[in-house]
Amino acid sequence: MDVSAFCIQSRVLIVAGKGGVGKTTMVAALAHMAAGAGLSVLVVELEGRPGVATAFGSDDELGYAGSVLRAAGASSLGDVDFDNLAKVPAGTVQARTITPDDALLEYLADHGLRRISKRLLSSGIVDIVAGAIPGVRDILVLGKVKQIERSGIADLVLVDAPATGHTMTFLSSAGGLLDAARGGPIRSQAADVVQLLSDPARCQVALVTLPEEMPVSEAIEAAYQLEDKVGIALGPVIVNACYPPMPGLATPAEDTLRSAGITLEAELVTSLEAARQFRLTRQELQEEQLQRLAHELPLPQLRVPFLFAASIGPSELDVLSEALATGVKALHDPAGVVP
Numbered sequence: 001m002d003v004s005a006f007c008i009q010s011r012v013l014i015v016a017g018k019g020g021v022g023k024t025t026m027v028a029a030l031a032h033m034a035a036g037a038g039l040s041v042l043v044v045e046l047e048g049r050p051g052v053a054t055a056f057g058s059d060d061e062l063g064y065a066g067s068v069l070r071a072a073g074a075s076s077l078g079d080v081d082f083d084n085l086a087k088v089p090a091g092t093v094q095a096r097t098i099t100p101d102d103a104l105l106e107y108l109a110d111h112g113l114r115r116i117s118k119r120l121l122s123s124g125i126v127d128i129v130a131g132a133i134p135g136v137r138d139i140l141v142l143g144k145v146k147q148i149e150r151s152g153i154a155d156l157v158l159v160d161a162p163a164t165g166h167t168m169t170f171l172s173s174a175g176g177l178l179d180a181a182r183g184g185p186i187r188s189q190a191a192d193v194v195q196l197l198s199d200p201a202r203c204q205v206a207l208v209t210l211p212e213e214m215p216v217s218e219a220i221e222a223a224y225q226l227e228d229k230v231g232i233a234l235g236p237v238i239v240n241a242c243y244p245p246m247p248g249l250a251t252p253a254e255d256t257l258r259s260a261g262i263t264l265e266a267e268l269v270t271s272l273e274a275a276r277q278f279r280l281t282r283q284e285l286q287e288e289q290l291q292r293l294a295h296e297l298p299l300p301q302l303r304v305p306f307l308f309a310a311s312i313g314p315s316e317l318d319v320l321s322e323a324l325a326t327g328v329k330a331l332h333d334p335a336g337v338v339p
Contacts, residue, residue, distance in 0.1 A: 001331040004037040010204040012149050012157045012196070013235065014171070017208030018218045019163040022240040025312050026208045026304070027160045028055035029320035031093045033328075034156050035070050036321065040088035042154035043069070043095035044145060046162060052095055057314040066096030088154040100137035103144040136186065138173035142193045149202060161205075164222045171197060171205075171230045200233035208238045209293070211286040220297045236300040236331070237293065238324070242286060243306050249280045302327035 007030075015030065017023040028051065031041045043052055045062050053060050056069040072091025088094050148157055161167045174193035196203050205226055209219035219237060226232050248256060253272035257264060264272075294301065304323045309316050 001328055003033060003325050003328050004039055006328045006331065007034040007037060007039055007156050010200060010202060010233070010235070011155075012145065012159060012203040014159040014161050014167075014203065014205045014232075015208060015238075016161040016164060016167040016205055016222065017238075018215050021208050021210050021215050022304075023163075023208045024049050024051035024160050025055060025320065026206075026238050026240060026324075027158050028052045028312070028317055029304070029324055030206075031095075031156075031158055032056070032070065032317050032321040033324050034158075035072070035091050035093045036325070038090050039155040040090050040153075041093045042066075042088055042148065042157050043093065044148070044157060044159045045095060045097045046099075046141060046160060048097050048099070049160070051312070052160065055312045055314070055317045056093065062095050062097045064097060064099070064102040066094055069093045069095050087152070090155075094154070098141055098144050100140045103140040106144070136173075138170045139186065139189055139193060142170075142174060142196075143189045146192050146196045149196060164218055168222065168225055168229070171226065171232060175230065197230060197232045204233045204235045206235040206238055208240055210241050211239055211289045211293075213289060216289045216293050220293065223297050223299070234299055236302045236327075237297065239290065239293070239301050239303045241306040242290075242303045243279070243283050245283070246279060249276055249283070252276070300331055 013030070015023055015027045017026075024045075027043060031043050031052070032055075034041045045052060048062070050061065053062055053067065053069060058067065058069055060067045060069075070091075070093035072089055145157070145159060148154075162170055174190045174197065178187060178190040178194055207219045207223060209215040223234055223237075226234060253276050254269055257269065257272075290301070290303075302324055304320055304327075307316050307319060312320075
């Protein structure tokens with residue numbers, strides 16, 4: 001499948017997964033891949049994590065105003081005036097953080113309450129209302145995402161969702177409020193959000209996992225809950241940190257050294273053999289989980305390699321986005337899996 005065609009299947013892609021699986025890193029890699037295919041990308045960060053900006057080599061702290069992380073044909077990066085921006089330029093990645101308080105301030109300002117909006121927040125009244133109406137904070141954020149999607153400001157909007165447990169509450173809040181509210185602006189907002197989440201051309205979810213038992217189990221459970229309880233379409237599963245195949249692992253280290261005419265101290269040979277056994281066992285367990293994932297969750301897989309790096313920066317981001325692009329191009333394969 002063509003990369004740009006894959007990226008515009010849905011205008012909003014919510015990236016979700018268990019904490020620690022590299023979800024934020026995959027958001028950055030997806031953004032880099034899409035921009036490399038000539039698309040305009042807006043990343044929406046919900047929890048103020050610096051990972052997306054760091055992956056692009058930026059020290060900027062993402063805020064509500066937004067920042068440019070990758071510019072096409074320009075050397076200057078910096079703050080973005082989203083209020084006056086009609087369209088993110090092609091090949092550009094821009095990112096912003098959206099919090100419930102920021103979304104509420106903008107909502108109140110749009111409804112003629114700008115002068116008292118900040119006073120309401122500082123007084124604590126908003127917290128009382130949020131406690132009395134479960135899910136209202138999530139609706140504020142999702143309502144802003146819906147507004148961004150409708151504006152057409154970018155070809156692809158990537159949402160870095162909370163960890164899986166909170167994601168279920170986050171995405172199901174609109175349906176709950178829609179059932180509970182009889183009328184008024186909250187119900188209208190919830191109805192708009194439900195329409196967004198239930199339309200595959202507008203919104204999909206990509207789950208991120210590791211090729212390990214617990215993350216795979218959680219991804220499988222989350223997938224069925226998202227489909228059954230939220231009614232949202234699922235894209236390919238991104239399997240992060242896959243150990244690439246290594247030839248020669250079946251042969252003991254001592255035999256390999258002997259055939260190559262290499263003599264080492266016994267201690268080094270023992271260490272090499274231990275490393276071989278570890279990698280062999282790791283790859284066997286990995287393959288077992290990949291097969292289980294394919295069997296229990298019949299979705300295409302995009303496999304991303306394990307990187308032996310202390311942190312993710314621009315060089316690592318190039319490798320990850322290229323791996324994703326390779327996987328996307330292979331999605332025409334009936335099996336939907338990249339070896």
